[in-house]
Amino acid sequence: MIQNKEQWLEEASRKIKVPKELIARAFHEELEGNPAIDAPLEVPDIMDITYKYTYGGISRFFRELRDNQQLYGTKCTTCGTVWLPPRINCNECYAPTTWVKLGDTARIVTYTIVYYATSVFYGKTPYVCAFVKVDGADTLIMQNVFLKDVRQAKVGMKLKIQFKENRNGDMGDFWFVPAQEAL
Amino acid sequence: MNKVGIVGIGTTQFKARWIDKTYYELAYDAAKLALEDAGIGKKDVGGVVYGIYNEFFERQFMPDVYIHNYIGMGGKPSVRVATGGATGGAAVFVAWSWIAAGLYDTVMVLGVEKATDNYNYTVGHPTPETLKAILFSGDMTFENPMGLTAAASYALPLIAHINKYGTPTERQMAMVSVKNHKNAMNNPIAQSPKLLTVDDVLNSKMITYPFKFYDNCLYSEGASAIILASEDKAKALTDNPAWISGVGLSLDKAFAGERDDMTIFTSSQYAGRDAYAMAGIKHPRTELDFAELHDAFTGAEILSYEAFNLCGPGGGGALIEDGVVEMTGDLPVSPSGGLIGCGHAVGATGVMQTGEAALQVQGRADKRQVKNARVGLVQSIGGPATAWTAAMIIERIDTVKAKPAAQKKARRPGTRRT
Structure with missing residues (x-):
């Protein structure tokens, strides 16, 4: 179970650049439910690269x-x-x-x-x-x-x-x- | 060149999401099924060719190296193929060449894709993010900024074709959707088995003109593996192998604006020409018993009939209207349900289609079995505006031995099998 939900949401929001409310909606079950220990666990993630690209x-x-x-x-x-x-x-x-x-x-x-x-x-x-x-x-x-x-x-x-x-x-x-x- | 047989086939369920499996766990499942089907162990595999399309789908660059490890193939030869939607077919092509060249006796082709782990938090659904991941395959300077989608990439040549020939009509395209959803009813691994009417398709919401919802394939997750073997090895393993008697691969101009003719799937035309020549097929319309085509979108299947010379230019729409490509017709297309009915787990798709064709010629296709299926065509399309095509001819052993092309069935085009 996620220990500090508010902190988890803030860190997730900073990491994937998505508002907390939307993350809370997507992870409703993990945050509010009581999933079994071996239930599939999803995590927020992002792949992000910045460039200084030459034409x-x-x-x-x-x-x-x-x-x-x-x-x-x-x-x-x-x-x-x-x-x-x-x-x-x-x-x-x-x-x-x-x-x-x-x-x-x-x-x-x-x-x-x-x-x-x-x-x-x-x-x-x-x-x-x-x-x-x-x-x-x-x-x-x-x-x-x-x-x-x-x-x-x-x-x-x-x-x-x-x-x-x-x-x-x-x-x-x-x-x-x-x-x-x-x- | 050595003859190449297919001796083992394993495909996981194709479905919208495999929430309980990672990409390498899915790959493992397909590998295990294929090895069991071939009756061999992992130690008997000489090398593995991986078909995995999109790094952003898997959330991993070089995903093949981790699969190779996960399925216990460490130390063996391996290469990954990534050719867009044609990834699975091109992976089969590469594995075929390893055996044809005499490098190895037994090669596994393993295609896998996790297309819906990405997620759009605003919409609350993966698809817009999946499309975004795909769009990184469009030229980043000139085409990515235009907001193209995979469907748009197919629609551009299709609209050019419709403008020139007046076909395919929206009704003809809808008939392809009805057919492929219906064929999927007989396929236990299919994602979208459905009994639809033409009106259901015509009335579904517009996605990318002229494709409506049911004209599109859906993104799938799944894995598919086949085991290829040299002639001696294949004969030792089974008395009923399927043979890959022809292969073709073409990459057309990816900047489609440079092409001479926007109305033809040129890569399919070239890949088909080469595969037919290798297999000794002169009249595909009568010599082929079935085809597994890349129906990512209904109109693409119809343009593929033309590219593979199953009819003349502009004649594709008539093939579906006349029932020729239905299971009851004399050239059933996509008995598996194709991408629209079975699903499109990109890197796995072409492998699944090749395996399906092998099951057909081996008489192992259960409820979706085409009667007397001896020779089939497999098409795998990918890249911007259908730039890539891999094509394979899959045959039953007796036709390869004797090659009695001239004596083969002489059904008249347009007639139905009764």
């Missing part, structure tokens, strides 16, 4: 997004394929690429609507995830498409890029909306 050769892509509200791709110096997501070399030619400015229009090639999301996105449903073809790029990039009604999503829908007001230098810095809406 390496594609750092410029995220600086252009963050600082200049500009979408860049990369072009293979040999075959001319324009990559988005960008890459600093071509996996067909094994040749370097150069940076190219892309258009701000796109279209949906395929999409889905997420109604049941991961813990991170749980309160944000429903939302649209799509593979979009940005004008000027040869490959597709996955992005969110924001619509007044998610059911308006369609293959072929014309889109326009929108940038977040406070940008962090990550893929959350931009998204797409229907082309007409952005005019």
